[in-house]
Amino acid sequence: AHSVTQDADFFADSEESPGEDCAGFGGDLELNPFDGLPFSSRYYKLLKKRKTLPVWKVRSQFEESLVNNQLVVVSATAKSGRSTQVPQWCAEFCLSAQYQHGMVVCTQTNKQQAVDLALRVADEMDVNIGHEVGYTIPMETCCSSDTVLRYYTDDMLLREMMSDPFLEQYGVILIDQAHERTVSTDILLGLLKDILLQRPELRVVLLTLPHMTKKLLRHYGSIPLISLEASPAEVVKSNCSSEDYFLSALRLVLDIHRTKESGDVLVFFASAEEVSRACSILQIESSRLRGKLDQLVPVSLCSSQRELLTEQSSSTKSRNVFLCTQQWEDVWCIPQSVSFVVDTGLQKKMVYNPRVRAYSEVLQPISLCQADIRKQLSAPSGKCFCLYSEDGLTENPPQILESNFTPTALFLKRLEIAGLGQCHFIDRPDPESLMQALEELDYLAALDDDGNLSEIGIIMSEIPLEPQMAKALLASCEFDCVSEMLTIAAMLSAPSCFLKPSSGTTHEAARCRGKFQHPEGDHFTLINIYNAFKQSQREPYITPEKWCQNYFLDHSALKTADVIRSQLMNTLNRIELPISEPSFGTKTNTCNIKRALLAGFFMQVARDVDGSGNYFILSHKHMAQVHPFSCYGAQAHKLGLPEWVVFNEYTLSENNCMKTASEISPQMFLQMAPLYYFYNLPPSESKDMLQVLLDSDGCSNCKEKTQTARMSGDANSCATATQSHDRCAIQ
Structure with missing residues (x-):
């Protein structure tokens, strides 16, 4: 609630008058132009902090460029305030035009960051979240008809284009983190080139880092560039071989701690598994150092400890060590308490191989862009320790060249129907990936004889799933097993529901998983787990969280699956597809589920060639094993290994595992x-x-x-x- 009395009390003790720079494009000096209510004292307190952000130096230049140009590029680092301030200035620009050309949308590559930014900006604008400022991420929308500034994940804005191909409800579109080159961001950058021609009143703002500006200027032509110089960071080089980077990073953390210099530490590892190992080791080392030094507190940013990222006042008796992967490079809410950054210079990425239709996990150096981002996280007064040589670093590879192009091809085919022209890719997809994607859509009957979307393809594009799973769900309508296939699709779309047990509970975890295992295969096991989870919600004597803990299951993953299932059900209802009553457990239902799976995944069939679990994948002749969590891996001695299986996913790794396999x-x-x-x-x-x-x-x-x-x-x-x-x- 706003309080005029509080405002008066605040300014009695403040050197800043309430009317000073309170509005951008002609807003009221005392009333909030977005909701018509008096500004609260907190608004002016936050405004004072906002003005200290580096991006405020270019505010007037940005506003002038936005008025006179359709497209503006802003080059600034994560700590500059670009993701919070520039969208607000765009909202003020749209307000000055009475929203006659639309509202403002700002894309993010990370869903949690979209939520955090919306909450922060709503606070700074002195409005309510979900009203004037909101967000839309997968499985969650917090917006209303009054929302003038929306933070979207880039994939959700793409999905919105299926119903609004020219994004006509928006007057300003901001593409944040353009340098991350996600598939969805690259598609948006390609499609906006045509949309700008169709809508001369539209404004597009690209927020990026210096390494990406040249590419953007080449792609879009002569456009204004607003560049904000980054503060110089103190970089310390450390000679370290690629084999021992993990232990070297931990030794360095302990060395920093022994110096007793103030400030928290941020460490970049290659994978979440390394983060987990590092957390365990540092906890042991911290207990050994207790009494000699201040407490060392390892915090895994790959877990659910996000609340520790708020700007809490760190205890003088402890030092936080934030352990993360590349996903945390460009996050605006990295704690200001971080004074030291330790960068191993490596990352594990999943790269798609179109020839075998499989992803493989690759350990590779980070890019030049990533290296610069990490250095800036320690600026201006901290230090960044680089455990690598920059000689082997290259430009940031676009994800569209390393991903399965089939879902993108289906989406672009759908937009062609909506009348949107060709997508002008900054980096064109590999011809082999493009041909394989079109071939796969043709196998799935999503294309007609002319190469356009068929009726089945149009329906598949409405379902927010990978094309193969969308086809299987569509087939389940034919085979009267929709309820069961909805559960399978939701469970496979959510994160894995299996928790990794600690060393002393491995046998107990396997025993608990065995209670859900189904003799027909892993897809049926997932249905058992979901049904048991739903039953636990009706139990009066135990909470679902405790039930999941008892069975070594991830409660948040199962909740996510439940939400996905509800959304998929709503989608089927909206496009008026028939939904059969559940009949899980009957022989007919079991056969129908397998038929529906094969309708989408017939390219993912394997045969056990020697009876010992060595499976030959028919489509590309690779050998594979079932995943250790599979019921065929854990209970092979009881169930026996099926000769023929259909599987959901195949990953090129040391064991070349097939995940989620069922007998056919x-x-x-x-x-x-x-x-x-x-x-x-x-x-x-x-x-x-x-x-x-x-x-x-x-x-x-x-x-x-x-x-x-x-x-x-x-x-x-x-x-x-x-x-x-x-x-x-x-x-």
Whole structure:
């Protein structure tokens, strides 16, 4: 609540008058122009702090550029205030025009950062979150019709373009963290080039770092650049081989602590696993040093300890050591107490290989851009210790060149229907990735003979899932197993529900997981877990959190799956698809779930070639093992290993693991994917075995009708004719 009395009391003790620079583009000096209420004392207190931010030096230059140009690039570091202040100035610009051209939206690459920024900016603007300022992230929207400034994740703004391809409800679009080159950000940067031509009144602001400005200027042409010089950082080089960077970083942290210099430490490791190990080691070392030095408090930023990032007053008797990965490089809310940054210079990334349709985890050096970001986190008075040589650093590779392009291809095909022109990529996707994506959409029957989206493809694009899972969910409507497939899709879209047990509880965790394992496979096990979780919410004597803890399950992951499932259900209702009643556990339902899975994942079928768990993946001839958490890995001695499986994900790693596998019959595979079998499956011993089955009496009907369709070249009749059941596969 606003209080005029509080305002008067505040200014009685303040050197700053309430009207000084309180409005940007002609706003009222005493009333908040966004909600018409008097400013609170907190507004002026925060305003005083805001004016000390480096970005305020270029405010007038930015406002002038925004008035006179459609596109403006602002180059500034994370600690400059660009993500909080520039969007507010844009909101004032739209307010000055009475919102006749629309509101303001600012994209973020990280969903938690979008929420944190919205909360902070609402506080600074002296308005209520969810009203004048709001946010939209996957699975959560906190906006209303009155929201004039919205923080979106970049993927959610892309999804909004399916219904509003020219983003006509926005007068200013800000693309923050453009230098991170996420797939969604790159697509937005490519599409905005055409949107600006269609909407001359639209303003676009790109917030980035110096390394990215040249690329943006080449892409968009002659546009104003507002560059904010970064404060120089003190950098300390340390000779360290790539093999011992982990232990070297920990030794350095302890050396810093022994110097007794004040300030917290921020350490960048390559992966979340390394962060977890480092946290455990530092906890042990801290206990050994207790009594000799102040307390050392390791804080994993990869866990749920985000509340420690608030600007709390650090105890003089302790030093926080924040342990993180590359996801925390450009986060605006890194504590101001950080005086030391330790950078290992390495990161683990998932890179997609289109030839085998799989991701592989790669340990590689960070980019030049990332190195500069990390150095700035210690500026201006701290130190950054670099445990690497900059000779091997390169430019930041765009994620669109390292990701599966199929979901992007489906989205762009959908926008073509909406009338939006070609996407002008800053870095064009690899031709092999593009061809593989179009090929995969064609296999899924998402394209027609002209290469445009088919009716099935249009429906698939409405479902916020990967194309293969969207196709499987769509097929479940045909096979009367929608409820079960919704659960599978939600559980696979959420983070893993399995907690990693500590060393002393491994056996107990395996025993608990065994209670949920289903003999038909991992997809069915996930349904068991979700159903048990929902049942725990109705138990009067135990909380769901405690129940999850007892069974070594992640409560937040299961809650996320529940929200995703509800959203998917709403999507199916909105596009008026039939939803069958749940019948999990019946033999018919089990077969139907497998058919629905094969409708989407028929390219992910493997066969055990020797009966010992060495699986041959039919589509690209790689060998793989089932994941250790799979029911076939843990209970193989009880359940036996199935010869044929359909799996959800395959990762190139030391063991080349298949995640989430369930048993299928080869006959079912032939029935669900005859075209893929005949035309696209590479020759192998496994394909020869399928041919023998096809030639046998058991599949004579399938063989006869498939060969007829193949000779006629009628793909649709082939997909329909090959069904020996009452229903036809959606293919």
